[in-house]
Amino acid sequence: MFKPTIKHIEYFLELSNTLSFSRAAENLFITQSALSNAIQDLESGLAISLFERSSRRVFLTSEGQTIKKKFQPLIQDYSKILHEIEGLSNTGLSNIRLGIIPTIAPYVLGDLLKKTKQQSPNTRLTITEGLTKVVLEQLDNNEIDIGLIALPYPLKSAYQTKVLFDDPLYLAISKEKSKNMPHTLDAENLKEQQLLLLEDGHCLRDQAIQSCQLSMNQIQTGFKGTSLATVLSLVAQGEGTSLVPEMFVLYNKDSELDVNFIPLSSPTPLRTIALVWAYPFSKNKAEFLAKIVTDILQ
Incomplete structure (x- = not known):
């Protein structure tokens, strides 16, 4: 029985989101031919046509849409497990994914990247800018670890927050x-x-x-x-x-x-500046960033 690898699933989901081989390959840091070969392997192994291809566009088939709904929670759980494992080793600071809103980003990003590198040289800080609604959606989907936002804003009770300053x-x-x-x-x-x-x-x-x-x-x-x-x-x-x-x-x-x-x-x-996160294993990352952000902006 054919067993898709994590790489197969990640490549499929990226292409299903972008519907562009060139853009998906760029986001995955691979060549278009490598992506195309992986998708062909997946389709052959599953004996299902996942995409319809024309000279200009790529479409998900109905079977592809069904498979996407099955694969998405798998990758989210896989990512969550990896981050939980990371939290068990050292301080869990090797990789921090931060979402930040546009009315904060310009005033903190340069110093935040520099100070993170100074204080924790082995930490890889990746940053996504988006409106608060988008940042919270990314938290829910485990696409980021922490959001840097402004309150008041309606938050789910499951979220944890750390208020930084007014x-x-x-x-x-x-x-x-x-x-x-x-x-x-x-x-x-x-x-x-x-x-x-x-x-x-x-x-x-x-x-x-x-x-x-x-x-x-x-x-x-x-x-x-x-x-x-x-x-x-x-x-x-x-x-x-x-x-x-x-x-x-x-x-x-x-x-x-x-x-x-x-x-x-x-x-x-x-308004009140705060960090917000959805999973307990992100707390160490939030505490680390809180000190840096407060130092920059106060």
Whole structure:
């Protein structure tokens, strides 16, 4: 009886996800011919056609879709077992897979990679950037070990978290418009502002709305930004104001942005930076990263 290897299954799942031999081979760090041969071996051994191939596209057959549903939990369990074994040996820090949201990533990644290498030279740190929803899905699928996110955000009770620090929000306003503004602004006065915020799906948008008790009338609906850089370029031109986290302010303190950042008070609106993980064997990794991230951002 034919017995698919882990390699067969990993190659099949990668191709089923990308539906592209070139992209799957690139992600697997193998040649297209090696991938093609492995898929042919799998199909021959199972006596099932898993993919339909045309000159331009690759499709999963109905049998392939069924096999994919069977193989996915196998690989997830296999990966989980490997990480549990890793946790039993040494500190379990040989490989750390981190998911991080876009409103934190730019301000921490460079130093995080450098300090990880300095403090644990044998640790391989791999990083994936995505919205909070995506990061949590990756945790559920055991595609990453830990997520670096901002709270509040609804989390499953099974998740474990480690709160790192609070990240206050500032009002970003063009230098021209800020000439008659106070050095500190009561959060209540935000009601007078027309705000440019990130598009739906970014937790910073929801946290700004919630912590500042904003009404939808205060938010400019004709703009959907995907990055703070885009938002701030419009703010600099006087097209509106925005709310940005302190880590953004500190990172850009020496920049030439034509924008001023005004602290908010009474009470200070903020988000909370935290690490989150789904499996107990990731705790050592979280503790290791917590010290580095806190050192970088505080």
